[in-house]
Amino acid sequence: MNKPSLTVSASPHIHAKADTASIMWSVSLALAPATLWGIYAFGLRSLLVLGVSILGAMLSEYLLGRMSGESTLWDGSAFLTGLLVGVNMPPTIPLYIPVVASVFAIFVAKWTFGGLGANWVNPALAGRVFVFFSFTTPMSSYKLPRTIASIAPDALSSATPLSLTKTAIASGQLGLDTKALLAQGGYPATGFAQGISSLTGFSAYSVDTFLGNVGGCIGEVSALLLLVGGIYMLIRKIITWHVPLTYLGSVGLLSWVFGGLPSELGLFAGSFFPSIFSGGLMLGALFMATDYVTSPITRKGQIIFGLGCGFFTFLFRFFGSMPEAVSVSILLMNIVTPTIDRYIVPRKFGDTREYRKQLKEEKV
């Protein structure tokens, strides 16, 4: 028999199936349902926005990879960053803005710090926040989805439910809850949602924001389809429940308890579900805050991270003057992540309470 050519390497000699690229592509796949809904609801132009975002990200990755002599284009991370930038854009955005955001994400946020795994803030979010503060007007002009535009053609199209309520409260309309504010502002609800509302008692706005019949960025509107993607990632064990659950839960709870304060309604006058369905929260909690590189490595750390994101999101939403609560909160917590990882470490095997007590007694 011919002598086989054998490999010698350190153990272990078997490996689990997952690799970096498969994880990145799976996350992109998980984002697909919500993205497709966005394309349907806002029209084909959103596809164009997504396309230039992804193209901008991948082209930057390719050029930077060439410069540093690495080929990192197909590990899926640049595609995912581009896609995340794209879904975070309003559908009517001028096309150069997503390109700027993508290039900023890959060039500045990712590669300046050493490429994959070395960035200290989520690249897609950094790109989004950068263009938001550079091009604020086009970044906050929204379009209504076709499901609403067809029933209320003259509705105020540039506002999202969140911005509408915020503006109303800021202009002194106190004593009204979210539902009343939206109704007063003339925000439309679909007939289907009104039907469900009369059956279940949830407000029609909650139902619409849950399903995705609401204005917003391309990929953030359908909480339902984002949840589908999130559950897929949970089943595939790509993410764990720690960040999304603590994030969504803390925003929901804080909004319910304290959300009525800006309208001078007192405690426990806010709403739980509309707050976790609206804005970019679902997208942020499931796809942005769970980014491996910029979130803590331990489960305990992830819980702290999720609670921190939730707290800041709540603060910015109800007491801040700017939109962008979700993006800015996650970026803030990204910055705290290295500190969390330094101090929150797993309990070591054998380091039990009894053993600590025993050590203390021995010292005495």
Place this chain on the structure above:
Amino acid sequence: MQKVPTFSKGGVHPHDQKGFSSAQSIERLPMPSELLISLSQHLGAPAKALKAKGDTVMRGEKIGSASGFISADVHSPVNGTIKEIRKVTLANSINCDAFVIVPDEDQDPEPTETFDWASQDPSALLAQVKDMGIVGLGGATFPAHVKLSIPSGKHVDAFVINGVECEPYLTADYRIMLEKGEEVLIGAMIGAKIIDAKRIIIGIEMNKIDCIEHLSAIAKEKGYPIEIIGLKVKYPQGDEKQLLKATINKEIPSGKLPLDIGAVVANVGTAHALYEAIVLHKSLYERVISVTGECIAQPKNILAPIGTKMSDLLAFCGGFSSEPEKLVSGGPMMGFSFFDENTPMSKGSSGLLALQAQKKKRNTPCINCGRCVAACPIGLMPSHLYRYITNGEYEEAMQHSLMDCKECGCCSYVCPAHLPLVHGMKTGKKLGRKKK
């Protein structure tokens, strides 16, 4: 329903791959033409050679004697002549002297006379264990007489027999439990007598449910005071720390021994060797090894003399069915890959694997996914340690408990960036020790 116990922290679930060889009864290897018996069959100092080139030896005769406290005797597996003494490289890359023994045509028959063990006192039993060169057969090959010598002031609550065999592919312990169940149980009772243990527990994973039933039936029929516990399948449950957590729910603190929490652990193979040493007066010169893997034509569980060359084992199994990428001595998670088919097996060789090529995955930088941290059964942060080590910060790594890593391989197994984490830990330990 009662909850199936296991250890709580970390661990991974690789496919157990035991189907290749689990149905194969233990077969005796035809006498090889040459044996390479190294003097380093165990953890600790190599044995001192008692024979020289040209000497004739008898089966079971002592040819190497323990050369320190942690060391063990070595015996000849055959009647034969010592052709030479030369350096060999073992599968774990240790270089040491080895006897090259050419077996005679005529061999002594296997010992059949049995001796009573229950009447002997523990110190006599312990002396016999040392004399027969018994070491731990689970892989670490720690000399058994050292483990079974309990320092005064220490007490043993539980003698835990490890029937977990959590490494994928390996089926040697499985076959021993099925075919030599009674011997294993008696061996366990002998060990328990030496260390004066209050309880005897055998832990077996639930993928070997037939062993659990078989051993329980024997113990019940003969009235042996042995508890047999089924454990949930999870790697690395066969490590003594995890096994004790799973069976007696106690954790061994860092740097401590099982004895510090009142337990002693031995493998089922070791229990069987104890039986042979005490009841048959047979020294440890042969063992069961699983020869298996995708690339072995006929996977088998083979009873082979210590010092058999891997090439003889491969030939007995019909050679390769397809070209392997790796030959591994031991299990796929912690075993050593080697390239020389003339490498001899030793007392610690539980398996010989011929593994097919895995799909090549590219390394990427660490993406901080936390899988290694979640998988580490000791509670370390492998990705952080790896970063310290690749940056040359060995002292930092040691401060973060690098020395508690036991190289079980869970972190490397799950790493999506395919970083050689265990390799890094091994290097870091070596260089860190040197720097100190």
